[in-house]
Amino acid sequence: MESARASERGARHWWLQRLSALALIPLTLWFVFAILGHIGDRHQAALAWVGQPGVAVALSAYIVLMFFHAQLGLQVVVEDYVSSEGARMKTLLALKAVNLLGGAAAIVSVLSVAL
Amino acid sequence: MISANNPQVPRLTVSQRPLSPHLQIYRPQLTSVLSILHRGTGVVLAFGALLIAGWFWGVAGGVEVYGVVRGFFDGWFGKGLLFIWTLCTFYHLCNGVRHLVWDAGYGFELPAAYLSGKIMVGVSLGLTLLAWLV
Numbered sequence: 001m002e003s004a005r006a007s008e009r010g011a012r013h014w015w016l017q018r019l020s021a022l023a024l025i026p027l028t029l030w031f032v033f034a035i036l037g038h039i040g041d042r043h044q045a046a047l048a049w050v051g052q053p054g055v056a057v058a059l060s061a062y063i064v065l066m067f068f069h070a071q072l073g074l075q076v077v078v079e080d081y082v083s084s085e086g087a088r089m090k091t092l093l094a095l096k097a098v099n100l101l102g103g104a105a106a107i108v109s110v111l112s113v114a115l
Numbered sequence: 116m117i118s119a120n121n122p123q124v125p126r127l128t129v130s131q132r133p134l135s136p137h138l139q140i141y142r143p144q145l146t147s148v149l150s151i152l153h154r155g156t157g158v159v160l161a162f163g164a165l166l167i168a169g170w171f172w173g174v175a176g177g178v179e180v181y182g183v184v185r186g187f188f189d190g191w192f193g194k195g196l197l198f199i200w201t202l203c204t205f206y207h208l209c210n211g212v213r214h215l216v217w218d219a220g221y222g223f224e225l226p227a228a229y230l231s232g233k234i235m236v237g238v239s240l241g242l243t244l245l246a247w248l249v
Binding site: 018021022024025028029032033035036039040041043046047050059063066067070073074077098099102103105106108109110112113 | 154157158160161164165167168170171172174175176177178181182185188189197201204205208211212214215218242246247
């Protein structure tokens with residue numbers, strides 16, 4: 001990857017945060033009501049719900065965008081409050097790792113049920 | 116640059132330099148409180164995302180793992196976290212829409228910002244109640 005200038009990276013980050021926010025509006029409205037309706041399901045019912053193709057697609061989109069949006073937002077918080085460069089780099093790396101693992105765990109779980 | 120050779124300007128060591136005013140010297144206003152809450156709910160939701168991931172992990176993990184996860188969300192602690200997650204989600208969603216409208220260049224006037232803030236709080240509380248009572 002060619003090294004983008006800091007100003008370009010900042011603008012890209014800003015746009016990606018807004019675009020993911022926009023896509024998350026309908027997905028989140030759907031997801032909150034859906035998950036509250038299914039979180040107490042018996043196992044068979046939960047499997048059946050997650051296994052529906054339409055539901056699995058919507059869940060995958062929600063999970064990817066939500067973890068991505070969380071990563072973008074938390075990155076700004078860390079950059080604002082962690083002033084020492086070494087600690088900031090370590091925190092940002094840890095953040096990326098947690099969001100990547102959390103998102104991967106959720107996505108793989110949904111797909112392993114649905115496929 | 117200019118001050119370096121200017122005898123009128125005192126040289127300050129790093130610890131003597133003036134700092135930006137700290138947040139606590141400002142009188143809290145609706146607009147600033149709502150803005151801080153946007154970031155706060157965002158951080159809470161990042162933890163919530165891991166909780167949600169845990170439920171899907173449980174579904175995929177089989178009856179026994181799922182039983183543990185289901186038991187957690189059925190208890191008062193899990194239910195409480197889920198309620199806070201719902202409230203934070205709707206707050207962040209509604210205030211996020213408000214931010215997107217600002218980004219598009221609308222609603223910056225002070226009365227409009229206050230009005231949209233009050234509407235946003237009402238809608239997010241309403242959606243939370245709707246999601247939990249229905």
